[in-house]
Amino acid sequence: MRVWNDLNGDPGQYRGGTVTIGKFDGLHLGHQELLRRVLQGPKPGIVLTFDPHPMQVLQPQLGLTKIFPKADLTEQLPCYGVDLLAILSFTHELAGLTAAEFAERYIGIFQPRQLIVGYDFAFGRKREGNIDWLKKWSAGRQVTFTVVSPIEAGGSPVSSRRVRELILQGAVDQVRPLLQRPFYLRGVVVKGAGRGRTIGVPTLNQQVENETLPAAGVYATRTKIGHQLFSSVTNVGVVPTFTDGKQVQVETHLIGVSRDSYGERVDVELIKRLRPEMKFSSVADLKKQIEKDILEAERELQADEKMDVHKPHK
Secondary structure (H helix, E strand, O other), rough: OEEEOOOOOOOHHHHHEEEEEEOOOOHHHHHHHHHHHHHHOOOEEEEEEOOOHHHHOOOOOOOOOOOOOOOOHHHHHHOOOOOOOEEEEOOOOHHOHHOOOOOOOOHHHOOOEEEEEOOOOOOOOHHOOOOHHHHHHHOOOEEEEEOOOOOEEEEEOOOOHHHHHHHHHHHHHHHHHOOOOOOEEEEEOOOOHHHHHHHOOOOOEEOOOOOOOOOOOOEEEEEEEEEEEEEEEEEEEEOOOOOOOOOOOEEEEEEEOOOOOOOOOEEEEEEEEEEOOOOOOOOHHHHHHHHHHHHHHHHHHHHHHHOOOOOOOO
16 A cells, blocks of 8 residues: 555556545544445545544644544555555645635546545535535546445444544443454553552553543553563553652553563553552552452453454554
């Protein structure tokens, strides 16, 4: 798969195929259905998306955060047979283009034979490039136009907003079916205060790349380091027993493994939240609880393996 930033390549070799447009934040079931349709359409398959997320530019006061780190999309899309990912820098200038200007500049340049969008997609100034507009635009160019209906799970449409809200609540086990993979936190291992090692529970302290962090608490996790996957337990929060409770930290203990991973990139897959973060009156009480957390994490991870649903992200 090729990756272009702001169409910095020759579109000639990518003409005559299938184009889909969207935010693709999280690659949930709805996005996966779009990509499945692209794979069925004429080749090459092209995905147009935006960075940053349009809402981060148009309504920054809402504080919207992207679900996964930026690199996730480029890592995942080849699994769906995508030939070209074109990432458009979303700016106020781009948002100010009319639907016709946007379509000719960023869709028409590929001379697609098929165009696929989600049911709620719209683009251009004042969102004038809605489904009805795109139907007319496509018909005038003999482009097959396909609108993908919402995909439901648990009786409700799957959306990035729904996924994000569940993560913020700590309901990572409910997020997983919507993504068909675990939600993960990516970061580089940095030197911490070393408190875990002094009580016999060393941790990997992450400098996290994710914008969206789950609710504070302790999670049963799996930690990917290089090509190895370790059972682990992770605390996300402000470590109130030791700190003033202002800066969120992510600390992961590899169960049964002692490893110095400073400087390494790790992906921590969150399987289930075990409990909220707590403040303890003594280090001894904290250590007892951590020992319980490790045992519970092991039980959850073993049960997860037996269900045969563990599919680590690529």
